[in-house]
Amino acid sequence: MTRNMSDKLKKHIEENRSSFEVYKGDYDSMWTEIDAKLNREKVDVSRVFPWKTILRIAASVTLIMMVSIGVIWMKGNTIRYADGVSLQDLSPELAEAEIYYSQILEAKISLIRTSNMDLVPIVIKDFEMLDSAYNELKMDLEDNMYNEEVIDAMIQNYRIKLQILETILEDIEKSNVDNVEDEEKISI
Numbered sequence: 001m002t003r004n005m006s007d008k009l010k011k012h013i014e015e016n017r018s019s020f021e022v023y024k025g026d027y028d029s030m031w032t033e034i035d036a037k038l039n040r041e042k043v044d045v046s047r048v049f050p051w052k053t054i055l056r057i058a059a060s061v062t063l064i065m066m067v068s069i070g071v072i073w074m075k076g077n078t079i080r081y082a083d084g085v086s087l088q089d090l091s092p093e094l095a096e097a098e099i100y101y102s103q104i105l106e107a108k109i110s111l112i113r114t115s116n117m118d119l120v121p122i123v124i125k126d127f128e129m130l131d132s133a134y135n136e137l138k139m140d141l142e143d144n145m146y147n148e149e150v151i152d153a154m155i156q157n158y159r160i161k162l163q164i165l166e167t168i169l170e171d172i173e174k175s176n177v178d179n180v181e182d183e184e185k186i187s188i
Contacts, residue, residue, distance in 0.1 A: 090146065101158035108165035115172045123168060130161055 013020070088095035112123060134157045141150045 090141075090151070094151065097155060098158075101155075101162065105158070105161055105165065108162070108169060112165065112168055112172065115176075123164065126164060127161060130157055133157060 088098055109123070134154060137150055137154045137157065141147060141154070144150065
């Protein structure tokens with residue numbers, strides 16, 4: 001059906017073609033008018049405020065500022081954690097634990113020094129190894145803050161140091177008791 005209608009329309013147009021061509025246009029004058037209108041619009045556009053240019057400049061300035069702030073922030077964090085993250089940087093409770101263990105260790109080391117035993121170089125060597133391990137843990141903690149395993153390992157490091165010192169102090173106490181008993185036997 002639609003094909004039949006299309007054929008009828010085509011036939012009608014071909015038969016009446018001359019009646020459709022009533023007006024012959026002057027194409028040259030038409031294009032001249034269109035060109036004049038386009039040139040007028042170009043002039044009008046140049047008079048409008050250059051929002052696109054201003055937005056591009058603002059976006060560029062904003063991008064430069066964001067990158068600069070990011071670089072400054074990264075540089076600040078690098079300086080702050082150059083030797084790793086300590087427990088004090090994470091929370092007040094961990095800072096308190098770190099201070100507690102440090103004070104106890106210092107007190108026990110001073111007791112060993114006053115005992116006149118030649119154990120201090122041995123203790124220092126053991127502690128250097130433990131301190132090296134502790135510094136590695138601090139660097140690991142910087143990569144993954146609040147990692148429970150690393151925090152536990154750092155506290156365990158303090159406990160190991162404390163156990164070493166307590167063992168040494170027990171040995172010193174035992175040797176002092178033996179020396180006192182030997183002196184009592186000699187004096188009897």
